[in-house]
Amino acid sequence: MPDARELVLYHIPQSRSLTVLWLLEELGRPYRIHQLDVAKNEQRGAEYRRLNPSGKVPAVADGHTLLTERGAIMVHLADRYAPGRLAPAIDDPGRPDYLRWMFYAIGVMEPLLTFAALKIDVEAPPGALAWGEWDTMIGVLEKGVAPGPFLLGEPFTAADIMVGSFIGWATAMQILPAGGPLADYLARVTARPSWARTQAADGTR
Ligand SMILES: N[C@@H](CCC(=O)N[C@@H](CS)C(=O)NCC(=O)O)C(=O)O
Numbered sequence: 001m002p003d004a005r006e007l008v009l010y011h012i013p014q015s016r017s018l019t020v021l022w023l024l025e026e027l028g029r030p031y032r033i034h035q036l037d038v039a040k041n042e043q044r045g046a047e048y049r050r051l052n053p054s055g056k057v058p059a060v061a062d063g064h065t066l067l068t069e070r071g072a073i074m075v076h077l078a079d080r081y082a083p084g085r086l087a088p089a090i091d092d093p094g095r096p097d098y099l100r101w102m103f104y105a106i107g108v109m110e111p112l113l114t115f116a117a118l119k120i121d122v123e124a125p126p127g128a129l130a131w132g133e134w135d136t137m138i139g140v141l142e143k144g145v146a147p148g149p150f151l152l153g154e155p156f157t158a159a160d161i162m163v164g165s166f167i168g169w170a171t172a173m174q175i176l177p178a179g180g181p182l183a184d185y186l187a188r189v190t191a192r193p194s195w196a197r198t199q200a201a202d203g204t205r
Helices: 018-027 070-081 095-117 134-145 158-172 181-190 193-201
Strands: 007-011 032-035 059-062 065-068
Touching (some): 018 070, 018 158, 070 158, 095 134, 095 158, 134 181
Antiparallel strands (some): 059 065
């Protein structure tokens, strides 16, 4: 178990834990990467499942506190280590929108983008699926990024890391177009020096 002040990311390169790695690079605090060997299915082994019974990355040890699930990890780390900077304060007028984007990413973008990437067609009556329809999601996202430069205007927040990570992944998978408002937004968020550092750190430690 890490010591009381250590920040450790349980990580698989090029995976969903990259989103948390990006946040760690924005936080500017020391952290350590514990890389799991996906070829050996280490994430599904008994030892790691003691940390995350789901057998998934990311997990984060924040000292003696263990966190799993990206949404929870992102909200916790930004609130704890970058309040008022990467996370609007609880009484900031931007806070509800910030939380909305965090949950929208996991609850709506994640399933719709994953189904599109895997070419899965979910048959269900209209209205039965919590994530709704593809075109609606695109409309919500385009409206959200239109004023710019970031989701809350200024400043850049952890919600941009979350939503930007999904847009980046989906663009690389050619599910989203390489041009247009979402691509412009992606260019803005990935222009941050923290993104270059994230790519450099991914898979190297
Ligand atoms: N609900 C989890 C999902 C995480 C997840 O899907 N992680 C993938 C990485 S892309 C994973 O660990 N896959 C390895 C496996 O299932 O063996 C979260 O958002 O944190």
